[in-house]
Amino acid sequence: MAQVYVALGANLADPIGQLNRACQALLSLAEGDSLSVSPFYRSAPMGDVEQPDYVNAVAGFKSTLSPIDLLDALQAIENQQGRVRELRWGPRTLDLDLLLYDDQSIDIPRLIVPHYGMRERSFVLVPLSDIAPELILPDGTALQTLITASLKAELVLAEPQP
Known part of the structure; x- marks a missing residue:
């Protein structure tokens, strides 16, 4: 059994509702009661x-x-939540990115893990730290060493999820 981390993002069609529905769907992929979800943040x-x-x-x-x-x-x-891939970094109903899969490094045509951009994205690092503060990345880097005050300052808590 693998410990996995998934980034969730949405900015169309009730983004908070989209993330709540995605979390419900992730329950069907999670073993037992292992699902944990960070607070929701707003980001540019x-x-x-x-x-x-x-x-x-x-x-x-x-x-x-x-x-x-x-x-x-x-x-x-x-796809079930209406995702349409039209424009890179364009608006979307839902984006789910596999960030980490255990301590594996994967580089195949369809999948790169750890996710290629996670080290520079406050909207990934800060919520990941909320649920896995002691996490060590596959290359041996402690997650906390990547989080700076400026990264935290970029985010604002969104409405709390139910």
Whole structure:
């Protein structure tokens, strides 16, 4: 059984509701009662596309799915919630990114783990730290060493999830 971490993000069609529905769907992928979810944060969008702010969180859970099967399951949840892939870094109903899969490093055409951009993204690092403060990345880096006061200052707590 693998410990996995998934980033959640949405900025269309009731983003907080989208994340709440995604968390419910993740329950079906989690073994037992292993699902934990960070608080929801608001963050500015990346890139040059004008769009609403995002609501982001990170979920952690234990899974028996292989990395590719988990990726497929995450993409199925995105699709069920109306995800359309039109524009890189564009607005979306739901984005689920597999951040970490145990302590594995994976680099295959469909999947790179640890997620390629997680080290620079406050909307990933801060919520990940909320649920796994002692986490050590596969390369031996302690998560806490990546989190600075400026990263924390970039985020604002969104409405609490139910």
